[in-house]
Amino acid sequence: MSKSKEEYFKQARKFNKQLFKSKEQMRKIWARKPMEVKIRELIKLQEITATLHPELRNIIPWRLRK
Secondary structure, three states: OOHHHHHHHHHHHHHHHHHHHHHHHHHHHHHHOOHHHHHHHHHHHHHHHHHHOHHHHOOOOOOOOO
């Protein structure tokens, strides 16, 4: 491998490590939240997704309201 490719892969591995570290922290934060908060956030995410992509309403047959 050329020097530039080695440098590229080295930087990619470093970035990947940082990315997964931050995702792990996000998972830990999510795990500490109460179940009610998790459910509210998931419902909100589902509503936003259905609004942005109307064809997904057929895939998500149920719709929860507050």
